Amino acid sequence: MVNQATDAIIEIRGLVNRFGQYVVHEGLDLDIRRGEILGVVGGSGTGKSVLLRSIVGLKRPDGGAIRVFGEDLQRLPPTRRARVERRFGVLFQRGALFSSLTLQENVALPLIEHAGLSRADAERLARVKLALAGLPPESALLNPDELSGGMVKRAALARALALDPEVLFLDEPTAGLDPIGAAAFDRLLVTLRDALGFSVFLVTHDLDTLYTVCDRVAVISRKHVLVADALPAVEATDDAWVQDYFHGPRGRAASHAAQRTETR
Numbered sequence: 591m592v593n594q595a596t597d598a599i600i601e602i603r604g605l606v607n608r609f610g611q612y613v614v615h616e617g618l619d620l621d622i623r624r625g626e627i628l629g630v631v632g633g634s635g636t637g638k639s640v641l642l643r644s645i646v647g648l649k650r651p652d653g654g655a656i657r658v659f660g661e662d663l664q665r666l667p668p669t670r671r672a673r674v675e676r677r678f679g680v681l682f683q684r685g686a687l688f689s690s691l692t693l694q695e696n697v698a699l700p701l702i703e704h705a706g707l708s709r710a711d712a713e714r715l716a717r718v719k720l721a722l723a724g725l726p727p728e729s730a731l732l733n734p735d736e737l738s739g740g741m742v743k744r745a746a747l748a749r750a751l752a753l754d755p756e757v758l759f760l761d762e763p764t765a766g767l768d769p770i771g772a773a774a775f776d777r778l779l780v781t782l783r784d785a786l787g788f789s790v791f792l793v794t795h796d797l798d799t800l801y802t803v804c805d806r807v808a809v810i811s812r813k814h815v816l817v818a819d820a821l822p823a824v825e826a827t828d829d830a831w832v833q834d835y836f837h838g839p840r841g842r843a844a845s846h847a848a849q850r851t852e853t854r
């Protein structure tokens with residue numbers, strides 16, 4: 591269920607996350623809207639990955655509420671909660687593919703485990719997902735360590751798409767890619783979002799990605815979301831980190847590059 595007023599499919603209110611005495615989030619509010627690509631930025635250690643992990647169910651929050659499709663995740667019994675979480679696809683920072691399995695076996699695994707497909711059907715569908723992620727047919731039988739970094743990211747994306755997710759969570763998907771590989775991945779993400787209509791929660795440090803793919807950007811600072819808005823409003827936020835990040839040399843270069851692309 592979508593909140594009709596805000597078009598939000600995920601609503602986070604007053605979120606608290608702690609590790610012992612160390613408080614990562616305190617009173618964090620954020621919405622993820624249907625069909626949007628939401629970029630999530632912030633200095634190192636501000637809790638972007640912890641936020642992602644607490645939404646997808648890998649870290650239990652210490653307070654607050656996370657409503658997904660209208661259901662409060664903390665209040666759901668485990669089986670109903672697992673059903674909601676199956677509507678998520680997650681791509682972790684290092685891809686997290688099984689190195690002893692081929693790409694098609696990696697992508698087939700969730701289809702066998704969660705969708706109950708036979709191995710043959712799952713591997714057939716896995717090859718479709720690999721193609722969707724822009725990988726050539728011959729890559730299906732390769733192991734992850736036989737691939738370039740860019741291909742590993744695409745294979746991890748194919749696995750995240752295996753169960754046709756409604757929300758895709760990506761943790762720094764272009765980290766470690768060269769600029770051409772990163773730009774190609776960004777284009778792929780927009781193409782797939784446009785074609786398949788999922789929403790994206792995208793943790794990134796990549797300014798080019800923010801300027802070229804994100805509909806809105808959320809800045810995490812001082813344990814909460816400082817601003818979540820379209821880029822012009824975020825850039826105008828009166829905050830030292832925001833000003834350094836968006837108006838420093840790298841931010842200016844990314845902004846100019848995006849403007850040049852738009853006017854072509």
Ligand SMILES: Nc1ncnc2c1ncn2[C@@H]1O[C@H](COP(=O)(O)OP(=O)(O)OP(=O)(O)O)[C@@H](O)[C@H]1O
Nearest residue numbers: 609614632633634635636637638639640641793795
């Ligand atoms: N399992 C854990 N146990 C203890 N502390 C943790 C754990 N996971 C994360 N933290 C701490 O929580 C804080 C936020 O971590 P997180 O990985 O979310 O940061 P981040 O914003 O994603 O950083 P980066 O941009 O460097 O990846 C950090 O101080 C980190 O050390």
